Amino acid sequence: MKGFIFGLVAIGVVIAVVIGLTGNSQSRSQKQYCESLENLQSSLTSLTSLNATATPQEFQSDAEAVRNDWTDVKNSASDVSDANQASLDDAWNEFSQSVGSLGNNASVADAEQAISQSADAMQAAVQSNLSSYDCST
Numbered sequence: 001m002k003g004f005i006f007g008l009v010a011i012g013v014v015i016a017v018v019i020g021l022t023g024n025s026q027s028r029s030q031k032q033y034c035e036s037l038e039n040l041q042s043s044l045t046s047l048t049s050l051n052a053t054a055t056p057q058e059f060q061s062d063a064e065a066v067r068n069d070w071t072d073v074k075n076s077a078s079d080v081s082d083a084n085q086a087s088l089d090d091a092w093n094e095f096s097q098s099v100g101s102l103g104n105n106a107s108v109a110d111a112e113q114a115i116s117q118s119a120d121a122m123q124a125a126v127q128s129n130l131s132s133y134d135c136s137t
Contacts, residue, residue, distance in 0.1 A: 032076045032079065033080045034133055034135035036069065036076040037130050037133075038135065040072070040073050040126055041123065041126045041127070042069075043068075044126070046065065047065070047119065048116065048119045048123075050112060052108065054108045059111055059112075066095075070092055073088065084132060087125045087128060087129070088122075088125045088126065088129060090125070091121045091124070092122065094121060094122075095118040095119060095121070097118070098115045098118040098119075099115055101114070
């Protein structure tokens with residue numbers, strides 16, 4: 001009888017450890033997702049905050065940072081259960097099309113104006129996901 005009780009206790013401890021590890025894994029995944037979203041938001045802000053004295057190379061560099069951060073968001077989202085990527089994917093598609101449609105000769109001011117609406121939509125989608133995953137903690 002004592003062996004049976006010790007066996008049940010041991011099984012309970014193992015289950016508790018597994019649940020604890022699974023919960024921590026989700027927390028780490030969610031934290032990584034939140035960090036990726038925050039990085040994307042920051043790089044979008046940098047891109048859309050360029051002023052008239054910025055060079056086309058600065059615009060391209062900031063646009064590349066946004067693309068890299070988007071890749072990180074997509075990768076970290078795959079590790080988060082119930083990641084709501086649909087709104088982000090839609091906003092990204094619109095944003096990347098607006099950036100891709102810029103000619104090589106566009107001034108930074110023209111480029112900023114051309115991407116402004118899609119960048120705002122992307123920022124809103126990122127902010128929505130930051131809020132829904134309680135990334136403020």
